[in-house]
Amino acid sequence: MVKARPRLTQRAFLAGCLVLVPLLPLALMQGKAAPKEVIWGIIGCGDVVEKKSGPALQNAPRSRVAATMRRDKAKAEDFARRHGIPRAYDDVDALLADPEINAVYIATPPGSHLEIALKVAAAGYPLYVEKPAARTAKECETMERAFSKLPLFVAYYRRAYPRYVALRDALRGGRLGTIQSVSYVFARRPAPPRAGDWRHDAERSGGGRFVDIGSHALDLIDFLLGPLERVRASATGPAGQVETRVEMHFRIVGTSIDGTATWDFEASEAEDLLIISGSEGSVRVPAAMNGRELVWPDGVESYDPPDPVQLPLVTKVVDAILDGSECPSTASSSTRTSRAIDAALGHYYGGRSDAFWARPETWNVV
Structure with a gap:
């Protein structure tokens, strides 16, 4: 499992602040200079990424994709090549260890969302996940608890x-x-x-x-x-x-x-x-x-x-991650x-x- 990175040096202090401030910008969460953009790692490269979310993540202001992951490495590399994404992986942990990404998007079937989301939370990244967020409300509640101090957004893009x-x-x-x-x-x-x-x-x-x-x-x-x-x-x-x-x-x-x-x-x-x-x-x-x-x-x-259809919501997700603004x-x-x-x-x-x-x-x- 990928461990949380040392860059989150102010997390202990900020955890108490989150009681009063529900959503903090990425820079404050990570205790470093404000990033200028959200750099995504995508997990899953199916139709929804091809047609709806992938173009939005690449075209939203202050957003770009640096890495993608699919269990079939050849398909991951094909997706990355066609969309100008620098790196492709066939393992979730390898993607989470990518040195450039600072946020993750999950687009696998819901049955795998919870397991992957817990790894993302442990790595300290904000998460945007396809809907439904998980198979049941109980799984969703577990995800919420894991991200109590990190941003978590769900792709109900309407x-x-x-x-x-x-x-x-x-x-x-x-x-x-x-x-x-x-x-x-x-x-x-x-x-x-x-x-x-x-x-x-x-x-x-x-x-x-x-x-x-x-x-x-x-x-x-x-x-x-x-x-x-x-x-x-x-x-x-x-x-x-x-x-x-x-x-x-x-x-x-x-x-x-x-x-x-x-x-x-x-x-x-x-x-x-x-x-x-x-x-x-x-x-x-x-x-x-x-x-x-x-x-x-x-x-x-x-x-x-x-x-693309997810562009307005992805734009709000990016703004929320970078600036702490509201996302619907x-x-x-x-x-x-x-x-x-x-x-x-x-x-x-x-x-x-x-x-x-x-x-x-x-x-x-x-």
Whole structure:
């Protein structure tokens, strides 16, 4: 295991200060002159890094990538070569020992997040991790504790979309009056099975596609309206397999806002619609995950999606690491989303506070 580096000479003093100052710039945490940029080491080089996060980490102001890691060294070297990254590794510890990096991004399947994150924390680096942060809320809580004195951010990147920032500001400004309810419907036609797809392997993913895709919508509702509570849900799926349909009812904490949401990954027609209703009308958000429009009672507003999609959030992550500024997607907000997922799927898996994927009774195996 990589040991914490001696450069963190002021950590003992700063640990007490963190009670009053929740997030300190990287320079103060490391007890050295302020760095001018965040220099990333990337762990995992799959599709999300190719299309969403990798370009953002390289193009955000004051951000660049110095090293990447994948267990397949040839694939790691290919990724590095194509993206102009100086070094490639096939071992997590080797990447963490790279002398240039000062922050880490994890983009492996969720089943490996906790183990890798604990190594990153021991090495003393800020962390940006793909969503969901881990398989269960319990694993997320363990990560939070490990990073109690280090920045930890989660890639729920829609929290920084101009479309959703504008929507939240409008709701808070009273454009719909008093918010009364929220509903969300997601439906997708069945996809042909792919060999080795981790999204269908509960040990690697924490569940089915609801955990991977549904987490975005749950986190978005948390961002727009507030944390979820009183979650009641049912989930169904083929015998011995991960869930394919989820129905949820919930309340927004501290309000009288009632919510419903459904996800169906074996539907006959596709749908993706968020509706928020208030005393003065409703706003419809068609193509909620990847669209452009907000349909208000008095007209339609359109927002271009970011390119790359993670750029606005990565920019805020970099600013938070370097300057101590606020980032909208934190460890605590991510853990709330994972708690909602656990509440929705707890009955289906017979509990989610342990390694439920390894229990024979989870899958009715005798």
